[in-house]
Amino acid sequence: MAKGNPILMNGIRHECITPVSALDNEIGIRSLADYESKARYVPDGKPGGYRAIQHVLNNMSPEQVIDEVKASGLRGKGGAGFPTGLKWSFVPKDHPGPKYLAINGDEGEPGTFKDRYIMEDCPHRLIEGAMIAMHAIGAEQTYCYIRGEFYDSLRLLDDAVKECYAKGYLGDNVFGTGKRMHFQVHTGAGAYICGEETSMLSSIEGSRGHPKMKPPFPAIEGVFRKPTIINNVESIACAPAIIDAGAGWFTARGTEKSPGIKIVSVSGCVRNPGWWEIEYGTPIGVIVNELAGGLLPGRKLKGLIPGGSSCPVIKGEAAYDVPFDYEGCVAGGSMLGSAAMIVLDDSIDMVGVMRNFSKFYAHESCGKCTPCREGTRWMLQIHQRILDGGGTMEDLDLLIDIINGIEAKSFCPLGDAAAWPVRSAVERFPEDYIAWIEKSSRFNALKENGNGSASPAGSEEAAEVEAS
Amino acid sequence: MPELHTKDINPAELPKQITDFVKGIASQYPNSKAMLIPTLIEAQKYYGHVTDEVAMAIGKLLKVPYGEVEAVIDFYTMILQKPTGEYIVGLCDTWNCEWGGAAALKEHFIAKYGKGVGEITADGKFTLLMVECLCDCHNPPSLQFLQRGEHFTPTWSNNLTVELFDAILDDLAAGKADALRERFVRMEKKQNAPDDRNWVWLVTTRNQYPCVLEGSGDAMKVIDGFGKFGDLKNDNPALHAEIAAAAKEL
Incomplete structure (x- = not known):
């Protein structure tokens, strides 16, 4: 274990005792201290200064860019881990257009805080990555969908985009090459479901954020019914580094199947x-x-x-x-x-955690399909009932039964997302549930006279979600 | 129940802030409906919330049927249909923030003002809204103050304790200029310090920072790799004093 490898910590370049090998501060996604000063982000031929996109525009065909990204093994950073280069290659080449790039900045998964910092601290890296992707897929327009709560991200990225338009990096004649590249920051309005790719497209189109049927996949028919590539903010922000340093830089890190x-x-x-x-x-x-x-x-x-x-x-x-x-x-x-x-x-009660998660998913379910709309609410009600002292042993089976009804049966992955953690909690931490149930008056009443007359305690919060 | 429309607004009479906004982004979209959600958000910044009349006018401006506008307003939680106080207190209560003490902040707010979630306090200053994950999970409990005005001005306030939350609310209500400044929450000795310097983990109402403290008292310097605290004594003397006082006790 070597001492003194630089690790970027909360954006701060920081010496730390760690076996993780040094990340190249010049080329990594985030060399925040440098890129923060926007003045540095000028086409000066140095990494990060829009060098990658100029190299791409002047020397690389779209196929070469896609091949380079494929060779790097870059996988989507939003959750599914689909290879980014492969995704780019799905866009039909002979389509008359327009084609679109949609960047998913609807970061809302509880526990996640990464895209926010890319958008706020190195917005130009994201813009440069979007330009590389637009070149690769033949798009002239990017929509960067950012959740509405991120007022700072929206403002800072928008400022960076305006700066690029003013300097001629974006517009109808990018870097004097005659290519059109436009970038629009699009605000969401508080819906977790819009992080699901087809819901995000619905939202960009100005509708309720309901997911759409696949196929046709967005690469064939996406936003405004035109071919659309959807990538996470972090995936796009990796592109300039891959072009700058070559795919080998990326594959030299990480594992064989998850490079970088x-x-x-x-x-x-x-x-x-x-x-x-x-x-x-x-x-x-x-x-x-x-x-x-x-x-x-x-x-x-x-x-x-x-x-x-x-x-x-x-x-x-x-x-x-x-x-x-x-x-x-x-x-x-x-x-x-x-x-x-x-x-x-070990101070955490898993039932409380799952109640909170279920509340989140019950609130954020878009209501399009029944398993998710009803199932998430039932999961919340059962957790609330257990915590209110009204649980019975049957509730564990009931939870699994509901999860079986949601998992792989809901229209989009939100249902699965709601079901998986609860299934793992019930199956791996049953003792937490049983501890609550054994204290419950309803369980004990049932045990004593075999006909539980106690009614489940109602919860204010469950009722609130129910009403919303 | 939605109220009956009392007064129609001619789309041409919408404030310049909104019409200019639409003109500014129109070239980026193949149809005008795509601008609906950003335009509603812009209208909310101007009016504070979106009334039926405003929604109707925006529908006409963007040539979107009113039913579809209403469907969108109904779906997205950030589009407010009721007026709010001058500051919207958006408190996150997803797991990390719940674990960090969001419920205590909520209870305190309700006890302090006697107003529940979504209601306006008697002085017209605050409306508490529970929001879903703000993606600030490393600084729980996290909340965002949004000041109404021509634009919504956001200020993050994180790692809060009930005492700090109370002080911030009082300062805001009193109209103090630095009410939303960064405040000191706590300081901890850092594990795995990379060298022999005085590394601490500094927690403020904006973020957590690994820092080195040099000197003491008035001459104390806070060094972080980001350079954010480079000139703390002049930039934020109140925070500097708070940290200096806490450093003495450490």
Whole structure:
């Protein structure tokens, strides 16, 4: 374990004891201290200064760009991990156009805080990445969809875009090459579902954020019924680095199937929560104990969610050995998701956590399909009932029954996202549920006279969500 | 129940802020309906909330049927249909913030003003809204103050305690100029310090920072890699004094 490798910590270049190898501050997604000074982001031939896009415009065909990104093995950073280069190649080449690039900045997954910092701290890196992607897929227009709550991100990215238009980096004659490239920051208005790609397209079109049927996939028929490539903010922000330093720079890091670097955001019961840029494959134990400062004094790890609130909970300290990449997290019984690690120590009651998650999904379900719309509310009601002292042992079976009705049966992944963590909690932490149920008056009444007359306690909050 | 329309607004009479906004972005979209949500948000910045009349006028301006406008307003939680206080207090209550103490802040607000979520306090200053994850999970509990005006001015306030929240509300109500300035929350010795300097984890109402403290008292300097605190003593003397006082006790 070498001392003194630079790690970017909360955007601060920082020396840290860690086995993670040094990330190249000149080329990494985030060399914030440098890019923060917008003056540096001028076409000066240095990495980051719109060098990659000029190189692409002058020397590379769209196919070459796609091949380079394919060779880098860059995988989508929003959650699904689909190879970005492959996705770009799906756009029909002979389509008369227009084609669109839509960037997903609707970061709303509880536990995630990464795209926000890219948009606020190095907006030009995102714009340059979007230009590279537009060149690759033959689009002339980018929509960057940012959730409405991010007033700062919206303003800062918009300022950066205006700056680019003023300098001629964007517009009808990009860098004097005669190419058209436009970039529009599009605000959302408070709907988690719009982070789902087809819902985001509905929202850009000015409708309710309801998901659309696939196929046709957005690459064939997306926003305004034209071919559209949808990428996460972080994926797009990787593109300039890949062009600048070559695919080999990316594949030299991470694992074979998950090459490159990833921003991980760590929250919950750790001493120093924050976000770091890490290589894929870094053991979770290193991230929690070395980067995030370990658990609070005297606490033990109870469970860990590696990828945001929609991923299953990994039980116990086995989580420390799980390598933080797509395959490793699946083997460990969860998913990488958006790499939003939520650490839960032994003071945490899993029923309370799941009540909160269920409340979130019940509130955010768009209402289009029945399994998700009804199921998420039922999950909330059952959790609330258990916490209010009205639970019975049958509630555990009932939860699993409801989850079976949601999982893979809802229209879009929101239903799965709501169901997976609850299933993992019921199956891996039944003792937490049973502890509540054994205290419940209804359970004890049933046990004594065999005909439970106690009615389930109503909850104000469950009723609120019900009414909304 | 939606109220009956009392007075129609001619789209041409919409304020310049809104019509200019639409003109400014129109070239980016193939049809005008796509501008609906950004335009409604812009109208909300101007009016504070979106009334039926404003929604109708925007529908006419963008050639979107009123039913579709209403459907959009109904769907998106950030489009407010009722008036709010001067400051919207958007408090996150997703798990990290709940664990960090969001419920105590909510209870305190309700006890302090006797007004629930979505209501305007008697002095017209505040409306508390519960919002879903603000993606600030490393600084719980997290909330965003939005000041109404020609634009909504956002200010993050994180890592809050009930005492700090109370003080901020009082300062805002009293119209103090620096009510929303960054405040000191707590300081901890840092584990895994990379060198022998005095590394601390500094928590403020904006963020958490790994920092080195040099010197003490008035001459104390706060060094972070970001350079944010480079000239803290002059930039934010109140915060500097708070940190200096806490550093003495550390």
